[in-house]
Amino acid sequence: MIPTIRRATVADAAVLSATATATFVESFGRLYEREDLQAFIEDAYAVDKQATILAHPDYAVWLLEAEGRVVGHAAAGPCGLPHADVKPGDGELKRLYVLRDFQNGGHGARLFETAIDWLEENGPRTLWIGVWSENPGAQRFYARYGFGKVGTYEFPVGRVRDLEFILRRPAAAID
Numbered sequence: 001m002i003p004t005i006r007r008a009t010v011a012d013a014a015v016l017s018a019t020a021t022a023t024f025v026e027s028f029g030r031l032y033e034r035e036d037l038q039a040f041i042e043d044a045y046a047v048d049k050q051a052t053i054l055a056h057p058d059y060a061v062w063l064l065e066a067e068g069r070v071v072g073h074a075a076a077g078p079c080g081l082p083h084a085d086v087k088p089g090d091g092e093l094k095r096l097y098v099l100r101d102f103q104n105g106g107h108g109a110r111l112f113e114t115a116i117d118w119l120e121e122n123g124p125r126t127l128w129i130g131v132w133s134e135n136p137g138a139q140r141f142y143a144r145y146g147f148g149k150v151g152t153y154e155f156p157v158g159r160v161r162d163l164e165f166i167l168r169r170p171a172a173a174i175d
């Protein structure tokens, strides 16, 4: 059965909170002390925060569904990354996660392309992504779509500060 992708609505706030938590913990949970992980999840993935994102016209979230459950998600919106060259109107891929059991089947690429198509539905835009410096798999993935490293920043997870790479794809990179 091929997982399907659908745009999430405000009614999905709780399921988005649960899936964002599950995928983050599965992907990166081992890297943090329990209290740091808990503090990050309670803040970033709070149900009311997901509802705010889902209700906002400048943001969009997609759910990857299989076997009657959510197995991945992507989120996009205005660029909020701390880089001097970010301009109003630039877009950002904010989240891209697929549960391990469903990885390497091209579903991440489908989710990614859905988000990029939405970001560029009114024409090419400069696009940005923040990615953990020690995540070479995701960096390879994004490089295939023309994203290159243009900076770094620190991403807080509880008391921890992770080094993140800032990736950018100029509007004209792919025509």
Ligand SMILES: CC(C)(COP(=O)(O)OP(=O)(O)OC[C@H]1O[C@@H](n2cnc3c(N)ncnc32)[C@H](O)[C@@H]1OP(=O)(O)O)[C@@H](O)C(=O)NCCC(=O)NCCS
Pocket (backbone or CB within 6 Å): 027, 096, 097, 098, 099, 102, 103, 104, 105, 106, 107, 108, 109, 110, 130, 131, 132, 135, 136, 137, 138, 139, 140, 141
């Ligand atoms: C990145 C991710 C969404 C890709 O989804 P996917 O369905 O596996 O992707 P596809 O099958 O379309 O493409 C496979 C590519 O994903 C990347 N990838 C595979 N496993 C990965 C992993 N565990 N972590 C990060 N990237 C991975 C690789 O580039 C891989 O291709 P390659 O090994 O041949 O170079 C998925 O691997 C994932 O959720 N990883 C963990 C969370 C994560 O790192 N998210 C990105 C945060 S910025």
